[in-house]
Amino acid sequence: MTRTVLPGRRQLLGAAGGLVLGLQLRTARAVSATATLAEVERQWAGGQPVREGRVQLEVAPLVENGNAVPIRVRLDSPMTADDRVQEIVVFNERNPQRDVVRFSFGPACGRAQADARIRLATSQQLVALARLADGSLWSHHVDVIVTLAACVES
Amino acid sequence: MADEPRVRTLIHGTNALQRGVPAQIRITLGHPMENGLRHDGYGNVVPRNLATRFECRLDGVLVVAADLYPAMAANPFLAFWLRADGPGTLSFEWWGDNGFHHRETRDIAPA
């Protein structure tokens, strides 16, 4: 009895020659069904101005595997009671949902810096948004190319 | 060995601390982080099962909290910076779907 094996992403041998196969968007729901990146940024900012700068989102510009992507967010701050970072959030553009991670920094935190390992479904833009104790808001937008999608079953 | 799931964690960086000097703590939680969008070999959806929040506290005072979303990779890894001015107890606590809750502590003695 032959069992039909469904093709996964490795079954690319059947593709026509010459195709650039790296950038593929495959999500379970249409991206338009959830908020856009700009919308969640506006929502988070609550009407206040956001300036590009101070916060840094470190991620490799070219990612070979979207299943485990190291990221780092940081903002140089003395982290005193008055001069500190309250939170840094990361949003994405093209995963099924916009949120990635939200870090809140407490009094025992020594540095406004945090690492995580995230999943990226496809090539897209990421943004880190920082809220300081003085109420100022900062952002850093980064484009990432992902050569293998994470959110699909092979 | 029993087959019930045992929560596994890796916690690095709580030794060799110095008073008042920021130090990096690195943690991994063993958790599948199922986003509820994958399908098994039979075409059934694998149900959502996520860890959704993490908090590290030093004697109850917040060091870092993290809200975790489906975009976090499985076996979620986090690194953050602690500043301890004296001995105390660090707590590492996670919450998630299906009543998931896990807490561990480490006593620290910065030099």
Place this chain on the structure above:
Amino acid sequence: MTAERVVVAVLASLVVAAAGAQPQPRRSGLDFMSPALQALQRDDAQNPAMLWVQDGALLWRTPAGATGQRCADCHGDAAVTMRGVAARYPAWDAAAGQALNLAGRINRCRQRHQQAPPLAAEHADLLALSSYLGLQSRGQPLAPPADDRLAPLRAQGQALWQQRLGQLNLACAQCHDQHAGQRLGGAVIPQAHATGYPIYRLEWQGLGSLQRRLRSCMTGVRAEPFAPDAPEWLALEAWLAQRAAGMPVETPAVRP
């Protein structure tokens, strides 16, 4: 990003290489990964596989089975007594009258000395013990035993390695001996040396055995994988161990 080369036409007309035509120099799959993934494997504080290794260390000291024996009761400190052991598997087991891989050896020990039931291939505890013991050989050269009793198994494995399989009609050797280093879709084809098992595979988001990976390979060429207890798996493992002899053990490795 460099342009991918689709090798369908080439492979379809390719004649399978003569026996022993391995890529030279031999390179681990580690070399084909990005710096970020290499760092993930090399840093024990970040490598997710260490969750299983930590478990394995705990299991080593935990009573098991009807006897309540701990592995440590007979074997003491694994870091001392198990050093280099994983590097010598698959090996011939005289009492069983057959070859065993490390997981098979662990299960035999459980049955014989702990009167504990054998664990299924991808059982978390078996993976934990395998990875814990594998770690005790990390950095050491893979050393398949010079044992004539393993020769038929290795020969069978080599024959399977060179046999066209599946709807795509591809042999392992065609990709991993002849086209290693070239691209298939977005991924670089590695030489496929099994030096780091059990591996934390990003696609699985978890730890798994060599057999699990080989099953994925067969699915990849649209072949019906061998039955779970088929002798072909051990034959392939034995051949792969010989093929990678001398390369350093990397267990527990991270792979895409």
